[in-house]
Amino acid sequence: MKALVLSGGTGTRLRPFSHSLAKQLIPVANKPVLFYGLEAIAATGVREVGVVVGERGEQIQRAVGDGAAFGLRVTYIPQDRPAGLAHCVLIAEDFLGDDDFIMYLGDNVFLSGIQELTDAYDAVRPDAMITVQKVADPAEYGVAVNDANGRVRRLVEKSRDSVSDLAVAGAYVFSPAVHRAVRAIPPSVRGELEITDALQWMVDRDLRVHSHRYDGYWKDTGKVADLLDCNRAVIGALEPCIAGTVDRRSSVSGPVVVGKEAEVVGSSLIGPLIVGAGSTVRGSTVGPHTTIGTGCLVEDSTVADSVLLDGARLSGVGHLRHSLVGRDAWLTSEPGAHRLVVGDDSRVVIGA
Secondary structure (H helix, E strand, O other): OEEEEEEOOOOHHHOOHHHOOOHHHOEEOOEEHHHHHHHHHHHOOOOEEEEEEOOOHHHHHHHHOOOHHHOOEEEEEEOOOOOOHHHHHHHOHHHHOOOOEEEEEOOEEEOOOOHHHHHHHHHHOOOEEEEEEEOOOHHHOEEEEEOOOOEEEEEEEOOOOOOOOEEEEEEEEEOOOHHHHHHHOOOOOOOOOOHHHHHHHHHHOOOOEEEEEOOOOEEEOOOHHHHHHHHHHHHOOOOOEEOOEEOOOOEEEOOEEEOOOOEEEOOEEEOOEEEOOOOEEEOOEEOOOEEEOOOOEEEOOEEEOOEEOOOOEEEOOOOEEOOEEOOOOEEEOEOOEOOOOOOOOOOOOOOO
């Protein structure tokens, strides 16, 4: 079995961050989202991985390298433009050959991994197996309509009708039969080859498409709110570790990680919380559910339920909540006024 990891999307819903950084490399708990997927694949025993990359391909390649750090052998497959998930399978056919393969969306996180998915596939040996999860808001997702035995009978994309509450998540296992499907389907109305259309093509021809229900934590991190939610989930399982320096005037409660060469001075740390290596927290209250990247500075500020990317600086910022602060961004406060420099596609909420 091989794996195909899709990392070519442009991340329009994560602008302005995705203007300068591949969306799959935006960190959750100080680790790029893509790495969670590669680690999950490695845990299944799969070693040969194709990574589909787009305009940020060089960033992906620098971060992942040849895959040896994950116990993998990585082949990069360039995609000249985003043209749909099924198009990724189409351009990867030479790499995949006649092997069964996992297809994993590079901005998805399955906290308990995907071993159950591959085990379920091996037990049934269908032509395709999709991952589904019961959700409260099925109109926001593509959903699967199953029979009593878990065999997929229909796939519906973001329907307002309550046809199913089983959302299709971003991990699949395919037999080589999928190659016929992706060659047969026409582009959708948005001009892309949709994997849901390929799956429906297989269903319509009585090929066996089964679903595996995943009950663990799963998140598609394509939006800022979802990234923050995923960060909360990941750091909620932290093992406390103080590798840096916390002075006697500071207090620490709950699971807190302070990285190497980080310094905490006269501050209150409330876990779950990560202070990245080489960062400084001074005269501040930080946490809970907050991740501070490497080389950051937080002084005279109050921050909770937020993610600060590497090199970010906060000075005199009170009551920052539910925020994602980009790499090397500076946030300061002046008495009696707000002064902002706001980039393209930004969203700003200013409280009193």
